[in-house]
Amino acid sequence: MKNLSILFLCRKNDRYSNLCKNFLSKNFKKVKIIESKRFPPKKLSLLKWKGDLILLFRCHIILKKDFLTKAKIACVNFHPSPPKYRGLGGINYAIYNGDKYFGCTAHLVTSAKIDSGKILDVKKFKLSNKSNLKKLLSKTHKNLYLQFKSIVPKLSSKQNISLLVKRSKKYKWSKVYNNKKKLDDFYRIREDEENLKNKIRATYLNNKYSPYYVINNKIKKIN
Secondary structure, X not given: OOOOEEEEEEEOOOHHHHHHHHHHHHHOOXXXXXXXXXXXXXXXXXXXXXXXXXXXXXXXXXXXXXXHOOEEEEEEEEEOOOOOOEEOOHHHHHHHHOOOEEEEEEEEOOOXXXXXXXXXXXXXXXXXXXOOHHHHHHHHHHHHHHHHHHHHHHOOOHHHHHHHHHHOXXXXXXXXXXXXXXXXXXXXXXXXXXXXXXXXXXXXXXOOOOOEEXXXXXXXXXX
């Protein structure tokens, strides 16, 4: 297994991405790492890499289908939400909806369609009704890293991956996909907001990421 060739795409300056990098370097001999900031995403069209596994961890890069064929075994994404929440903002919606459980999902990537591939593993944990966005982000990213460490050693062959798919067949992706436009709109506080306290708890992180009003066509954030 140590001889597997891995391409690891992760987030730059991210604590748990760094822990994943350390895990891979200790357990595999051939690891190429590409880190990305939120904007702009790094282009991969010119990358000549070919190998066994492509692993995605909190990265902002969406891979084209022709690039996925560079991995002989599989491309696997570690999604920081349960299958109930495809796309962006799962943490925000879970807090606002009062979910009792949250989690993270490891799944195959076989097309450019986001969060739709066969599910390999779902790691669940309790969601306190007192959780705010900052606390749940931290807990989710920690569990995502633990899931990464648990699942990656099991990706050594297509046969092993088939077993993981079979064990996780009870999990299904939601038909609803949450994009950036929908999440940005969710952050907006309206005059008829039914649960202002809950909306703030689900969206406030810091001065940069916080809910907002629109007054006289001007955006005013809650600090």
